[in-house]
Amino acid sequence: MILVCGGAGYIGSHTVFELIEDGKEVIVVDNLETGHKKAISNKAKFYNGDIRDRKFLEKVFKENKIDSVIHFAANSLVGESMENPLKYYDNNVYGTQILLETMNRHNVKKIVFSSTAAVYGEPKSIPIMETDKTFPTNPYGETKLTMEKMFKWADSAYGIKYISLRYFNVAGAHITEKIGEDHNPETHLIPIILQVALDKREKIFIFGDDYNTSDGTCIRDYIHVTDLAHAHMLALEYLNKANKSNIFNLGNGEGFSVKEIIEAARKVTGHPIKSEIGERRVGDPEKLVASSEKAKRELKWKPKYIDIESIIESAWNWHKNSPDGFKG
Numbered sequence: 001m002i003l004v005c006g007g008a009g010y011i012g013s014h015t016v017f018e019l020i021e022d023g024k025e026v027i028v029v030d031n032l033e034t035g036h037k038k039a040i041s042n043k044a045k046f047y048n049g050d051i052r053d054r055k056f057l058e059k060v061f062k063e064n065k066i067d068s069v070i071h072f073a074a075n076s077l078v079g080e081s082m083e084n085p086l087k088y089y090d091n092n093v094y095g096t097q098i099l100l101e102t103m104n105r106h107n108v109k110k111i112v113f114s115s116t117a118a119v120y121g122e123p124k125s126i127p128i129m130e131t132d133k134t135f136p137t138n139p140y141g142e143t144k145l146t147m148e149k150m151f152k153w154a155d156s157a158y159g160i161k162y163i164s165l166r167y168f169n170v171a172g173a174h175i176t177e178k179i180g181e182d183h184n185p186e187t188h189l190i191p192i193i194l195q196v197a198l199d200k201r202e203k204i205f206i207f208g209d210d211y212n213t214s215d216g217t218c219i220r221d222y223i224h225v226t227d228l229a230h231a232h233m234l235a236l237e238y239l240n241k242a243n244k245s246n247i248f249n250l251g252n253g254e255g256f257s258v259k260e261i262i263e264a265a266r267k268v269t270g271h272p273i274k275s276e277i278g279e280r281r282v283g284d285p286e287k288l289v290a291s292s293e294k295a296k297r298e299l300k301w302k303p304k305y306i307d308i309e310s311i312i313e314s315a316w317n318w319h320k321n322s323p324d325g326f327k328g
């Protein structure tokens with residue numbers, strides 16, 4: 001059985017759907033702080049609880065024959081992490097410590113885990129390689145890097161093998177349109193733009209247009225959530241073949257500015273999408289674009305959604321059908 005921590009969240013729920021589709025037995029643990037019960041496939045066994053709760057986690061491991069873990073349970077907002085860093089240390093770092101201790105007690109030796117491009121901070125060169133230096137510029141990235149280091153030492157001491165997947169900007173929704181991105185409050189660029197297209201917001205604020213980029217707005221590398229879900233499955237297969245622990249970037253290798261994303265969304269939605277230049281957001285790096293050659297080569301990962309309009313269109317289909325997210 002595969003334990004998915006944070007399986008009610010955006011990326012977790014999409015991965016659970018793909019695992020079930022592939023015939024796997026899945027257990028979801030989620031405290032529903034940011035996740036949604038409705039996002040969990042009804043074919044997965046669900047435990048509502050927190051990974052920091054040692055007794056609760058012990059019960060989950062006792063009651064199930066867990067073979068491997070995919071770990072999404074974390075807080076993931078750059079801005080919030082700048083204002084409340086200790087929340088990030090508590091949930092992301094301490095939570096992972098309890099998870100690793102419990103895995104070790106139950107002799108579970110394989111874990112795939114969500115890391116982030118935020119571990120790199122402001123990159124020296126583009127595209128970013130896994131061998132590049134890591135200098136996070138915010139507590140979110142810092143706690144994810146700390147988690148990676150915990151895995152490294154847990155591997156050397158207890159033989160727990162890990163794959164760290166450093167995601168770039170995740171977007172889009174499941175092809176069935178049953179699940180998609182729903183954060184409250186929403187802070188991510190594409191869902192906010194689509195809320196403007198749905199007339200739920202008046203305009204989108206562009207966080208700074210004085211960066212050293214072609215049009216002055218920040219550049220990001222957007223990857224579809226289903227492509228990301230497949231990468232987790234390939235990472236598990238990789239560990240099942242007794243490969244060593246490893247780290248992979250996951251992105252499309254192409255950067256789009258905030259203005260370019262708004263323009264692409266105008267094309268997809270046919271809505272004028274009003275925008276206004278606002279202040280820079282603290283902690284935002286100027287440009288993040290991945291090299292995912294290593295994942296393609298070693299995991300045999302092949303992203304299917306490689307053009308930005310198809311990614312935005314898939315998000316749009318979900319937002320149109322579920323304008324109130326999982327509450328609808």
Ligand code: UDP
Binds near residue numbers: 169189192206208219
């Ligand atoms: N962004 C923006 N306006 C918004 C939300 C985001 O201009 O209302 C910008 C943000 O500064 C960043 C990019 O869009 O450059 C992507 O931000 P998001 O929060 O989606 O992801 P992050 O890069 O923080 O993981």
